[in-house]
Every structure is written in C-alpha cells, then in structure tokens.
Amino acid sequence: MLGLTAKDARLYLIVLVMLIFAPFFLNPFPEGSGLAQFNAGYPDMMQRLVIFGLFAVGFNILFGLTGYLSFGHAAFLGAGSYAGVWMFKLLTMNVIPALIVSTIVAGLFSLLIGFISLRRSGIYFSILTLAFAQMCYSLAYSVLTPITGGETGLQLALDDPRVLGVTQTAEGNIPVPHLFGLPMNASTSLDIGAWSFTFSVGYYFAAVVFALAFYFTIRLFRSPFGLVLRAVKSNQGRLSYTGLNARPYTLAAFVISGMFAGLAGGLMVSMDPLAGAERMLWTASGEVVLMTILGGVGTLIGPILGAGAITYLEAIISTINSTVLHRWFDIFPEWLENLLVNIVYPFVGSGWHLTLGLVFMIVVIFLPGGIVEGGRKIYGLFSRKREEPGSMPPNAAAQPGPGE
C-alpha cells in the first residue's frame, strides 16, 4: 500500500487510527469523576501531543539514524514559530503560508548550523549545536528584540498589515488563524452519557500534517538514503572506504530534521499565535532528546510514544497539588494520609521533573531500547508462551529491523 511493505503499512494504519480516534480514547473517564483529571482528550493537549510527536519524529531522523546527537533542535522550532507569527502579521492568518515559511526558514537555518557543526562528530558536534542554540536564544531574547519581541515574545497586534487578510475583525478583534476560513479554534462536542468528547479543527489539522510527515519518514527510513544514514551510525570509516561521502548525507538528515522542527513550531503558532524565546532554550532541546530516547531511538514509532508519554505526564502530573493528593489518600488514617502526601508531594506539581528524571533513569538502565523495547519484550513473552519452545528464530529478538 502506498509503496510501503505490509508491515509498515500496518504500522501506518495503526497510527492513522490512533490519530483519528484520539478524542475518544484519550478521554476514557467520565466528566466530573475523580479520574477526569487524567483525561487528555481536550484540544490543547491533543495538539501538543501531535506537535511534539512531529518534533521528535524529525529529531529521530538525525539522531536515530545517523547517531549525531544534536542539543540545539529547539532553535529550529523557535525559528519556525517566529517565522509563522510573522506570516500571520504580514501576510494572512491562513496557516498554510505560515507553515510553508516556518519550514523553509528552519531549513535554511539548520543548513547553516548543520554545515558548521557537522565538521565535528561525537560530543564536539553536540556541544557545537548546543552553543549555537544558546546563541539563538540570546539573540531572540535581547539583541533581535525588534524581530522577536524579546522578553514579551512575538504577538499579533491590531495594527498588523496582513496584506492578504484583514487587520481587524468586524468586532475590532485580532483575527484567529484559519485554514481557508475554517478557524483553528473551532470545535464541536459530542456528549454520550457522562462522557464528553471534543473534536477541534486545530487538532485534526495538526493530525493531517503529522500523518503526511510520518508517511514521508517511513519512506525515508526504507530508502537507500535511510540505509546510508544508518551506515553512518554503524561504521563511518567503512562508509568512506566504500566510496561514500558521509557529509552530504548527514547534512541532509540535519536539514530534514530541522525542517520538521520548524514545521512543529509553525503548527504551535497556528494553534496559539504567540512565539517566545524560551522555546529555543536548551531545556527544550533536551526534552526532545529525552522523548526520543524514552520512546526508542532509531525506531519509527518510538519517538511518537516518547513524545506522547512525556507531554502527557507533564500536563497531568504538574496539575496534581496537595488538595488532590489529600483527596486520594483520605481513605487512610490521618497520620498515614499525611505521610503519603508528604512522600508523593515532591514528585508532583512543579516537581514533575523529578518524576520525569526517575522514569528516564529507570528506562535507560532497564530498557535501553525505550518503550519500544519494552513492548517488544512483552510481546515476545506472550508469543513464546503460545509457540513451541525453541521454535522462535534464534535471532528474532536480537536483530530488530529499524523502526518496527
């Protein structure tokens, strides 16, 4: 199907089904129940899930395939965001031109940074990308204030030109981003019993962009180009003695992953037209590294799972406060309730990074292949029980293809 092998087509179909039905299964708990706070099926959350998924999938094209670990990809996401907002300010509130320009600007930007950083490999490459990203952050935060809005960030204003659109709406408001007239923030709800499901234009638009980008990624993984990228990671020396020049390959991978980041940045401002320098901060670059590793480096589905897990955990855990904890533990005697609340409290709310750190450590130590490896192990456990002992091919577990 679509030039994919049966296995890849199955994976792609699963992802498509997940995208389409996300508003349902991310909202498993009825409104008003104690568990409703674990629901993630609201538009803002679902948009973040796909956008960070897109960011991580792109990052994985560089890191997962070539092994070059960039600590500066947030700079491309930031550049894409600024470019997108500028398109909204100058041209039109239609998101299509904004996304195209976001992607192109981030691409040019990553071409420059990649060209310089890829002169080195290993830790020196990582440090160079980190240094560049921090420079970009400083520029955005102070030096380039006229372009970036500095500390306050870049916002839309009532007097923006918007040559192909309107400066203000009839009511005198700033117009909202739209897709040929369809506003990104429009949504409809479906109430079934105690459950409420929301379908928003913004989410489904982001999901379509993601689906296209993910299709491109699968094709890239399975192409000769993708094969050479994996060869770069495996043995760059052998590659050069085989007559291939690694530099154009790694640079292309760098630029493609930078463009994915720019596209993600463009999508972010399409949902909420505001760009700030903090999106370029090194912690934001670090987060996409964590997402990729947590999910499974070099696999197709891993970065999506990692991005989903981290985005979800961040949103959910950071909203838990001591009142919520007391409610959870009030079935216990008071002294035990207080003890439990005091133990758990540092890990929730603003302390959610502590939880992330713990989860990350556990995964890296016990599951170096990330969530994907975990899933594969569980699957292996079950299929071994069903099959005759010894009927499994000896290397089935040891040699996963790229990105299953």
Place this chain on the structure above:
Amino acid sequence: MGILEVQGINKRFGGLQALGDVNLDVQEGSCHAIIGPNGAGKSTLLNVLVGKLKPDTGTVKFEDKNVLGLKPHQINQLGISRVFQTPEIFGDLTVMENMLIPCFARRDGSYSLKAFIGIPSEKALNAEAEEMLDEVSMLEKRDMQASSLSRGDKRRLEMAMCLVQQPRLLLLDEPTAGMARADTNNTIELLKEIKEKRNITMAIIEHDMHVVFSLADRITVLAQGTPLVEDVPENIKGHPKVREAYLGEAQV
C-alpha cells in the same frame, strides 16, 4: 608502467620509522603480494594508499592519477577497494544491507539523496548483491545482522562488499587470517577466479605462505618499513635476505 606506482614513501610515528623509502610497482592484472614480519609496516602502507594516513614524503599514482591528498571516498571512487586486517563492516545492518551500500556507491557516486525510492524496487542492484553473496556462499545468511557473524564470515562479507564494487585494484590485508583451512582454500579459489575472470589487479598482504604462493605473481618483502627484495615467487622462496628478515627477528 604499473597501474599503481608508489615512490619514495616515508612515514614516521614519533621516533619509529614505519615506512622508509618504499617504492612499489603493481602491474595491471597481476597479484602482488607484500610479506614481512609483524610490525614491518605492511598495513601502514595500505593506510597510505587508501587515504587513511598521510605520508611524510613520497608520491602515489593510480592509473597515472595522483592519489595522495584525496579523501578516502574519492580514492575508492577511482577504483581502489580495501579489505581490512580486522573486518570493517556495518555491524548494525543485515548482511544484505551491507552488500547494497557498495552497490549504491558504485552506481550513484559518492552521494545521492534519493529518499523516496524503496530499496526493494532497486531490482538490478538487489540481484547483483545476491549473486555476489552466493559467490562467497553466504546467501543463506542474507538477513542476519552482520555483527553476529563469525569472524571468518565477516571477512568473506567484507570481501564480497569490495568485489561487488568491481574495483580496478583490490587491496587485501590478511584476508584469510582467522579462517579455517577449508575456508582459506575457498578464498584462494575465489580470488584466483576473480583475477582471471574479472581482471582485477590485487595487492595482498598475507602471513600464510600457502596463500601467497598460490596467488602471487610478484612478491615484495618488507622489513622494518623498507622493501628488502622484490621478485617472482620462485626466487623469493630460498632468498637469504628473506630468511634473515624472518629469522633474524626470532633470534633477537
């Protein structure tokens, strides 16, 4: 005039003269063996030829083109392939994927950014890679991960990767080291066949004299970085200087 002309190569590592005034002339279509005791500088010489090392002085010409100063991938694209002393393969890839990379390198040059073609649709290259794997009798291992192969199989895979490029000059650094007797004999047969059928020039480093005398048309003896003698195999066998180079080392 040889296909490969090496003149006046010197290479020092600190105080060690690894190569001292090395001259070498490899005739087109021949198999030229380089022998010598451990540490004689044989691998260092190959490193210079493939662009891994820069010599202090000297020139290297391949088919009348200057090779020194070119990058390894450029040298390979001229038609020089090398099998390393310790197998250099893509351990994370499958055997078949290992074979496809040199196929792409030969057809598309030093890079091609084709990100939208499925590998299975490259039918001609797949067939070529499989044929070559069959020739080194590794076809049934095509889907194994390369790092899980035995040492002998890794060598054969590396040799197949070099051969599928149809190089003009094949450099072999101890291609049979670590192989069982039967595999060694198979390798000799394979190399003989390749030389005759495909007219590939070979330079081979080897400690196994059975291999050397089965294949070589000429032999250069290297000791302490300097060529002692160069001659046809019959004259090398009993040559006093050669005995001295090998035995002298043992006496020290």
